[in-house]
Amino acid sequence: GITRRYKFDIKLVRMTRLCHTKGVITVNGKFPGPLVTVREGDNLLVEVVNHVQNNISIHWHGIRQLRSGWADGPAYITQCPIRTGQRYMYNFTVSGQRGTLFWHAHISWIRATVHGPLIILPKPNVPYPFGNPYKEVPIIFGEWWNVDPEAVISQALQTGAGPNVSDAYTINGLPGPLYNCSAKDTFKLKVKPAKTYLLRLINAAVDDELFFSIANHTITVVEVDAVYVKPFDTDTLLITPGQTTNVLLKTKPYFPKANFFMYARPYATGQGTFDNSTVAGILEYELSNFSPFNSTSTKNLPFFKPALPPFNDTSFASNFSRKIRSLASAQFPAKVPQKVERRFFFTVGLGTNPCPRNQTCQGPNNRTKFSASINNVSFVLPTTAILQAYFFGQSNGVYTTDFPNNPITPFNYTGNPPNNTMVSNGTKAVVLPYNTSVELVMQDTSILGAESHPLHLHGFNFFVVGQGFGNYDPNKDPAKFNLVDPIERNTVGVPSGGWVAIRFLADNPGVWFMHCHLEVHTSWGLKMVWIVLEGKLPNQKLPPPPSDLPTC
Numbered sequence: 001g002i003t004r005r006y007k008f009d010i011k012l013v014r015m016t017r018l019c020h021t022k023g024v025i026t027v028n029g030k031f032p033g034p035l036v037t038v039r040e041g042d043n044l045l046v047e048v049v050n051h052v053q054n055n056i057s058i059h060w061h062g063i064r065q066l067r068s069g070w071a072d073g074p075a076y077i078t079q080c081p082i083r084t085g086q087r088y089m090y091n092f093t094v095s096g097q098r099g100t101l102f103w104h105a106h107i108s109w110i111r112a113t114v115h116g117p118l119i120i121l122p123k124p125n126v127p128y129p130f131g132n133p134y135k136e137v138p139i140i141f142g143e144w145w146n147v148d149p150e151a152v153i154s155q156a157l158q159t160g161a162g163p164n165v166s167d168a169y170t171i172n173g174l175p176g177p178l179y180n181c182s183a184k185d186t187f188k189l190k191v192k193p194a195k196t197y198l199l200r201l202i203n204a205a206v207d208d209e210l211f212f213s214i215a216n217h218t219i220t221v222v223e224v225d226a227v228y229v230k231p232f233d234t235d236t237l238l239i240t241p242g243q244t245t246n247v248l249l250k251t252k253p254y255f256p257k258a259n260f261f262m263y264a265r266p267y268a269t270g271q272g273t274f275d276n277s278t279v280a281g282i283l284e285y286e287l288s289n290f291s292p293f294n295s296t297s298t299k300n301l302p303f304f305k306p307a308l309p310p311f312n313d314t315s316f317a318s319n320f321s322r323k324i325r326s327l328a329s330a331q332f333p334a335k336v337p338q339k340v341e342r343r344f345f346f347t348v349g350l351g352t353n354p355c356p357r358n359q360t361c362q363g364p365n366n367r368t369k370f371s372a373s374i375n376n377v378s379f380v381l382p383t384t385a386i387l388q389a390y391f392f393g394q395s396n397g398v399y400t401t402d403f404p405n406n407p408i409t410p411f412n413y414t415g416n417p418p419n420n421t422m423v424s425n426g427t428k429a430v431v432l433p434y435n436t437s438v439e440l441v442m443q444d445t446s447i448l449g450a451e452s453h454p455l456h457l458h459g460f461n462f463f464v465v466g467q468g469f470g471n472y473d474p475n476k477d478p479a480k481f482n483l484v485d486p487i488e489r490n491t492v493g494v495p496s497g498g499w500v501a502i503r504f505l506a507d508n509p510g511v512w513f514m515h516c517h518l519e520v521h522t523s524w525g526l527k528m529v530w531i532v533l534e535g536k537l538p539n540q541k542l543p544p545p546p547s548d549l550p551t552c
């Protein structure tokens with residue numbers, strides 16, 4: 001591999017969408033931010049310089065960071081934030097992975113505008129298993145607030161209520177013609193007939209899972225989370241925040257005399273409010289010089305619209321995720337851990353915290369605040385980075401290692417709301433010896449209503465070996481696990497009112513964040529950390545931190 005260098009200047013720029021102009025925190029003045037392209041095996045050096053008042057850190061979402069956890073990026077987990085006027089060089093090698101990922105800020109809600117595609121090309125002369133597309137197009141979904149997203153989350157945390165929803169969804173930063181005052185800000189995908197396009201879809205929205213469809217065109221899913229899958233056709237797909245999906249789009253073999261909308265709109269199951277609006281982009285066929293139509297005849301072409309499932313269509317969501325299987329070929333095997341050394345059962349969901357005495361709280365259950373938790377623990381970020389504290393043996397006062405293997409009180413998770421909705425705060429970690437094979441069942445609880453949670457694990461890919469609705473049954477369900485070709489990924493939806501089982505091998509020493517990628521749930525505490533110990537051999541150790549690692 002070679003070394004690739006990028007410079008990220010974090011700066012505030014004025015930007016207008018929906019006729020509202022505001023200051024936006026960006027990388028190099030762009031929303032979405034710049035495309036980062038590397039090749040498998042390359043070393044990536046990104047110098048991040050912070051020119052804004054807010055603290056910053058950048059995460060390379062889905063990058064395994066084998067023995068390079070100092071470059072992972074979540075603030076107060078692997079590093080202290082980069083403060084105003086400071087810089088930090090992210091330095092890591094991309095190995096054993098190829099496909100579409102993304103990078104984003106990993107502190108508070110700054111990722112709302114600080115994110116961009118991260119594309120890992122295969123090694124030279126290694127073809128894609130799905131053939132060579134005519135063209136590749138990154139399509140990144142986002143959200144736009146007319147106000148500062150930082151104000152939205154800080155107000156929500158102070159009042160204990162849900163945050164104000166965004167004003168629009170965006171495709172490559174553009175809300176599209178279905179929003180007021182936005183027709184000129186529409187993403188257009190111009191295509192030629194009879195070609196195959198590779199669309200690299202990325203959901204960088206803050207709080208919403210999205211359905212996506214292109215009118216009158218079937219798409220073929222070929223990769224998720226930078227892992228090749230057995231190709232399958234679909235009209236609509238579901239993509240959660242934190243997930244990436246590569247699809248092939250075969251254009252019509254003729255000039256179709258029509259324009260086609262592509263739509264993205266939320267899949268939502270929770271009780272909270274959400275922005276039930278649609279971002280539209282346009283698929284437009286370009287006339288060639290030899291086309292029988294002249295350019296004036298394209299002006300009044302009809303527009304076709306895609307049909308998306310209803311916003312709460314959980315059966316679509318579950319059927320779609322079941323279709324995704326690893327390629328599991330000789331060249332790209334699925335290395336599913338066949339035996340398990342440590343088993344964990346985590347409940348994930350919303351609960352309530354007692355309202356602090358000096359605050360007014362508008363959350364549920366009278367004077368309590370919304371919180372979210374894993375096994376009744378609502379995770380609190382420390383004021384220094386856990387990885388540093390761990391590495392230098394200074395855990396005291398920073399974190400504890402008593403994260404529970406199971407929820408405190410077992411109950412009927414998906415039935416009538418139980419009464420143990422209270423959670424406690426803590427900065428608790430699970431410690432795993434090097435190379436432990438782990439099985440983790442995550443169970444949605446319907447304490448405040450069933451809700452789908454896209455759980456993201458840093459530092460690893462995991463295999464999704466099983467999923468189901470209702471309460472997980474440890475006696476019956478494991479018999480149905482797929483240990484042959486389950487999908488390998490970094491973000492999985494815990495089904496609304498159901499459970500998901502994953503397996504991974506803890507072969508990466510360091511401190512690894514796991515959290516719901518609906519940012520509001522992370523803010524409420526739906527997060528925890530795994531500490532993976534070093535092995536005995538030199539190549540099983542975590543090197544010391546780089547000298548420019550920010551301090552708290």
Ligand code: C2O
Nearest residue numbers: 061074242456513
């Ligand atoms: Cu994409 Cu911890 O995040």
